């Protein structure tokens with residue numbers, strides 16, 4: 052995704068197309084500066100690339116002509132201008148089909164306004180009268196003509212006027228009442244129209260317009276002596292003792308450097324230029340920093356700051372979050388011990404503690420008391436986790452409560468390392484969405500960790516790491532000797548152990564899960580992003596869907 056902070060005075064002619072398609076789309080593109088290059092956008096670009104060899108180079112034909120006019124308040128790039136019968140004619144190419152009135156092909160209104168805008172710009176530039184524009188619809192192979200008459204000029208001026216009004220709005224316009232438009236809209240994964248409709252009408256059955264899987268991979272570098280370099284348009288990892296591996300840059304979603312591997316400036320520049328975040332995690336598994344090439348939309352961040360300055364609003368979000376987290380933990384440990392005969396009185400004591408905290412969370416009156424109940428439930432959960440480890444597992448793999456800095460047993464070393472991977476994945480999703488990770492609503496900014504990342508990861512520690520980790524321990528997937536480095540009472544993962552943990556985590560991110568509220572399935576990596584977008588809707592859209600995912 053590319054985010055531009057384009058907000059010039061002139062309006063792009065192609066944005067007039069957006070105004071006529073959906074005013075919210077115009078706002079997302081022009082005011083919030085969001086461009087999401089989905090398959091249809093790429094296909095449109097390919098179409099224009101493919102057209103070039105045939106359509107340029109002849110006398111009286113020009114392709115990709117930039118035109119702008121201060122007096123019209125408009126700018127744009129016409130696909131092609133041709134001289135026909137003495138007159139200049141702008142041509143616009145569209146991948147889809149023309150609209151039909153009976154059998155007759157006619158232009159779609161949004162396309163007609165766009166080509167008329169180019170015609171008016173060319174008139175301004177050349178002083179020549181432009182009698183018509185033409186639109187080539189490639190799916191049904193027809194060209195339709197758009198007369199540049201008073202009606203067309205009026206439609207362009209009205210769209211420019213409406214664009215100016217929309218630019219001055221502090222918030223996004225509502226979603227389009229025509230849900231068929233959303234199915235073809237490239238910004239549907241950002242706009243989440245179906246989820247807005249669900250927030251308004253709980254009987255609405257959302258169609259999934261959100262991509263289900265990640266299209267790019269996260270590259271982890273765990274060899275402390277590795278070099279990360281650029282080779283053409285690929286990222287090349289050169290480990291000390293293994294063969295180099297290369298990743299085409301368009302297949303990389305993030306680069307995670309564990310320990311002291313060295314990245315060249317050229318490699319970092321390439322990541323930054325392509326909007327790929329780089330994350331650094333210490334050899335001990337602590338998240339150090341992230342490089343994000345783009346700060347995101349200023350306007351969206353201002354809305355975030357404003358909303359998260361309200362203490363009551365923050366407490367409401369924090370209650371939803373803690374209730375979802377503690378409820379999930381309780382359901383999981385009850386489910387995992389249902390048939391195993393592991394529920395002795397000591398285990399049931401932990402359950403009672405969690406249940407009692409869960410009951411009180413919805414009515415807390417302050418963040419401190421919420422932290423108190425959440426902390427009590429969390430402690431009881433980690434004490435109960437050892438009941439989930441199968442009796443066939445080596446004793447050295449059993450946890451004894453939760454120990455963090457440093458981890459004091461193998462299980463805790465795995466927990467800590469896994470949580471740093473969860474942190475990185477949540478941080479990446481927050482940066483992708485364009486929010487500020489340092490402004491949260493539950494965690495306080497006491498450490499170097501970003502509060503919003505710490506907040507959102509509370510929803511994912513269990514599903515992204517605790518559950519796959521406990522499964523892997525019960526399948527005896529860990530080598531108690533080679534996967535760990537032990538120094539006195541401190542236990543860390545060895546390089547081999549980290550590689551295994553990363554494989555387990557990345558496989559989990561690709562697993563799909565059906566979200567119980569929106570009702571469709573997504574990979575876990577996409578679920579994180581969806582939840583952050585639902586969080587943003589709490590202050591800039593229809594609220595009520597954040598923090599409602601539940602494991603059964």
Ligand code: SF4
Pocket residue numbers: 072073074075076077079225226227232233234236237238239242243244
């Ligand atoms: S998804 Fe629908 S409501 Fe949202 S911008 Fe696109 S067309 Fe408009």
